Amino acid sequence: MIFVVCVNISHFTFFNKFSYLTKIVSNTVIKVENLSKKYILSHQKQERYTALRDVISDKFRGIKEKIVSPFTFHRSHFADPTHEEFWALKEVSFEINQGDRVGIIGRNGAGKTTLLKILSRITEPTTGRVTIKGRVASLLEVGTGFHPELTGRENIFLNGAVLGMSKAEIKKKFDEIVAFAEVEKFLDTPVKRYSSGMYVRLAFAVAAHLEPEILIVDEVLAVGDAQFQKKCLGKMGDVSAKEGRTVLFVSHNMLAIQNLCGTAIMLDKGQVIVNEKAGTVIEKYLFRLESSSNVALLKRKDRHGTGIIRFTSVLFKNEKGDSINALYSGQNVKLIFNFENRINGDLKNVSIAIGIDDYLAGRITVLGNAIQNETFEIVKSDETYFELNIIRLPLVPGTYSFTIYCTINGEVADWVQNAGFFSVEAGDYYDSGKLPPLEQGTFLMDYHFKISAQV
Known part of the structure; x- marks a missing residue:
């Protein structure tokens, strides 16, 4: 009897702890843990045109080397001076809650786009882990996810399907998307004939209106005109404030970050330098920029x-x-x-x-x-x-x-x-x-x- 009581108490304690932990983590939609991404940079000079005889000669030379010295270590066993490791991200960790509007800022080469590509599942990390809860829509470059031979109308349905939307759901949002993008006249034209501005208008309209839980937007909005940028910023604000969706926004425009985002993350050389309220991060970023301007x-x-x-x-x-x-x-x-x-x-x-x-x-x-x-x-x-x-x-x-x-x-x-x-x-x-x-x-x-x- 005592044994049974102990088991019941332990189970009760376990479920209470589980319920408590669930409440804590349930609001977290993005969790990044010790994330790193490595690229190999080549420093080889451009080679001259290679003829068939060169290929045959190289193969024969390789066979000859193995015959002459079979116990000699291959050159690949040593560091290759023509290649270099470059860490675009290094041990990045942070958490983002549902409904947060987060700005990602940093100088060119800081790792911002690499981070967004990993979060969008376009690129795999080298080490570390990313946990994402919810459907993600990304706008990382002009025409992301568009098929150039398909029309604007067809690409709306294609993108919706990629995001996991049913045909009925896409149809329900279709008119709103077209009206927002302002491309009615070109809806049945292949998008390969669109200007960069038209690409961005339609791509953003699709990403923002097909109800993803997480919206990721890179500096691509800079391609659009000022009026459209203002419209996009307003839409991103509505998506977060009214609909409770999460927005990650990369921009060099600190005014846009200040107006849209509650918090911000500053990256430098692939590492998180600051992760605080947007105003505080912007001040520190601008101070670093001004200090770095002393570099020739x-x-x-x-x-x-x-x-x-x-x-x-x-x-x-x-x-x-x-x-x-x-x-x-x-x-x-x-x-x-x-x-x-x-x-x-x-x-x-x-x-x-x-x-x-x-x-x-x-x-x-x-x-x-x-x-x-x-x-x-x-x-x-x-x-x-x-x-x-x-x-x-x-x-x-x-x-x-x-x-x-x-x-x-x-x-x-x-x-x-x-x-x-x-x-x-x-x-x-x-x-x-x-x-x-x-x-x-x-x-x-x-x-x-x-x-x-x-x-």
């Missing part, structure tokens, strides 16, 4: 492009040509973009642009020679810098960052995000000794009021 531009590794041109430094100068560290509102400023021509020959059809961002990495404006029809059809081999003249700098006091971008014949040659920072002090832009309140905007404009009698 030439030494920056987080750049994209062919490398035909590589920016080496950006200098700010006043009208007299003197280098300056701080600017002021209304000042005439020269920006000198020093670069290396890495082919030592003339370059054709060169375009350069600079994007200026506010302190939250929200894009204020883009200045480009192509926009002004100031074409550089030929850049001679002995020319070493571009010069940009800004008339009456129209920025209010504050700290700003800039991104530089160069193309040659339409192909990206060098692109460095957050290439540097600069400060703007108060200046007499309006010759009145006054500026609008700092919290009322970031931009100054030439304007005039007048009053007149009605005609």
Whole structure:
């Protein structure tokens, strides 16, 4: 009898503990434990064209080596200098609860996209474990999951089926998807003929409307226009707040992260640096960015492009040509973009642009020679810098960052995000000794009021 009572008590205790633990973990929809991802980078030089005789010769040489020295260790037993291990993620751990809106931020190469690909089950981790509870919809790049030969209509049903939706469920949401994407006229056109913006509109509409429990969105929304981006951010907010679904959002736009996300995770070199409230993480991220801007531009590794041109430094100068560290509102400023021509020959059809961002990495404006029809059809081999003249700098006091971008014949040659920072002090832009309140905007404009009698 005593034995039976003990068993009952132990079972009662077990089920109470089980019930308690279930309540704790039931709200967790994503759990990442010691996640790592390794890639092998090849440093081999591009080989010349291989003929059949070369293949036969190599095979014969391999057989001969085995015959001559059968007990010699093969070269693969030793470290291969032509290959290198690269850890895109290293021992990443965190948990995300149902309904959370989480921003993933970090510099290029920090591991953000690799993390999302693993969470989306596109890529397998090298070590570690990911536990996901619920259906996941991912938008990681333009046209993710689309078949180029199928029409927009067919791809909606294809994506829905991939997400596990029934045909009836897809039909129920079909009109909402088409209306949101604004592609009615092209619905029966193969998506291979869509522009990148149309791709994104339809892909996001499908991902957001087919009711996944978890929505994962990468920087791909930057392809769309400003109005569509605002619409997408609103939809992601509704998905989380009203429908209780979880959103993971990667962006370099800190304003979007601040407005959409409650918490944020900052990655750097494949590791989690901070996982806190979004505002706190953004402050730490911007501080790290500003600190890293002291690194010489030439030494920056987080750049994209062919490398035909590589920016080496950006200098700010006043009208007299003197280098300056701080600017002021209304000042005439020269920006000198020093670069290396890495082919030592003339370059054709060169375009350069600079994007200026506010302190939250929200894009204020883009200045480009192509926009002004100031074409550089030929850049001679002995020319070493571009010069940009800004008339009456129209920025209010504050700290700003800039991104530089160069193309040659339409192909990206060098692109460095957050290439540097600069400060703007108060200046007499309006010759009145006054500026609008700092919290009322970031931009100054030439304007005039007048009053007149009605005609």
